[in-house]
Amino acid sequence: MALNLQEKQAVVAEVSAQVAQAQTIVLAEYRGIEVGDITKLRANARQSGVYLRVLKNTLARRAVQGTPFEGLAEQMVGPLLYGISADAVAAAKVVHEFARTNDKLVIKAGAYNGKVMDVAGVNALATVPSKEVLLAQLLGLLQSPVSGLARVIAAVAEQKTATA
Structure with missing residues (x-):
């Protein structure tokens, strides 16, 4: 029509x-x-x-x-x-x-x-990927150096308390 x-x-x-x-x-x-x-x-x-x-x-x-x-x-x-x-x-x-x-x-x-x-x-x-996925990936990228540094510091502190 x-x-x-x-x-x-x-x-x-x-x-x-x-x-x-x-x-x-x-x-x-x-x-x-x-x-x-x-x-x-x-x-x-x-x-x-x-x-x-x-x-x-x-x-x-x-x-x-x-x-x-x-x-x-x-x-x-x-x-x-x-x-x-x-x-x-x-x-x-x-x-x-x-x-x-x-x-x-x-x-x-x-x-x-x-x-x-x-x-x-x-x-x-x-x-x-959707905006939310891209933001999550970016956040993970930004957090990885900080969390890696935190793990290293925690491991060093644990090692020092174990030897002391």
Whole structure:
């Protein structure tokens, strides 16, 4: 069913609001995927805070017009699913994880921080650990010299009390 002008404007406004807050957009072709699988993908996206939508490409082009994601307009061809997230890796991770288990979902392109990425770029972004994991790794890195020094001092003190 075709949308009238007001409905199209509402869709463009809704998507534009999501794009304004986004750091990442991922485009994937969904041709041949069953409805149940798409429902699972949408549920995963909702849990991860990803805005996932099937859009007419002309409406999507209007929504990204004048934004850092404008370079994606050339890639907007065919039946596409749009994953938009404010988290830098969430959209790429959700789409990438689903594409690994369902070969009918084909990642076409993406954009992060205003730079258009190819399929390899989206997959690389999807494999980056989450912010929490990176912070934990950094904390472990910062703590390791201090804890090593504390163990050495404790061992020296124990050795001195044992010989005394």
